[in-house]
Amino acid sequence: MIGGTAPLEGALTGARTILLNPYSMRDGNHAVYEQSDILFDTIDDAGRAIAAFRAGERPGFGNWATVLEHFDPYRDGRAGHRVRAVLDYLVRQAPTKTHDAAVADNVRAVVAAAAVPRAVAAEPCRV
Numbered sequence: 001m002i003g004g005t006a007p008l009e010g011a012l013t014g015a016r017t018i019l020l021n022p023y024s025m026r027d028g029n030h031a032v033y034e035q036s037d038i039l040f041d042t043i044d045d046a047g048r049a050i051a052a053f054r055a056g057e058r059p060g061f062g063n064w065a066t067v068l069e070h071f072d073p074y075r076d077g078r079a080g081h082r083v084r085a086v087l088d089y090l091v092r093q094a095p096t097k098t099h100d101a102a103v104a105d106n107v108r109a110v111v112a113a114a115a116v117p118r119a120v121a122a123e124p125c126r127v
Helices: 005-012 043-054 079-093 099-113 118-122
Strands: none
Touching: none
């Protein structure tokens, strides 16, 4: 599957979005996608699903509600700030820690805090 970011962003706003997988690619989230009516192998499959949705036969079509927590568990609009904090931390720690150690430390800190202070998120990235 190629290009899952835009549909995920749309789904986070409440829009119905789908994923097309014409090359039968599998990634680490494939099993998650299959828990909802959002993944289709061909445009023809998607078209039939749209027709069924419009006829009232497929109410869950394009609805990510059952899987969104996997991608954004906090659903507070601050995911970008958390990602930025992780990247900033990794850049600052690069000379002193291995990548794996820096990632592990930061993931623990972000999960424990469940939010990133605005001052950290707004701080410019220094390389």
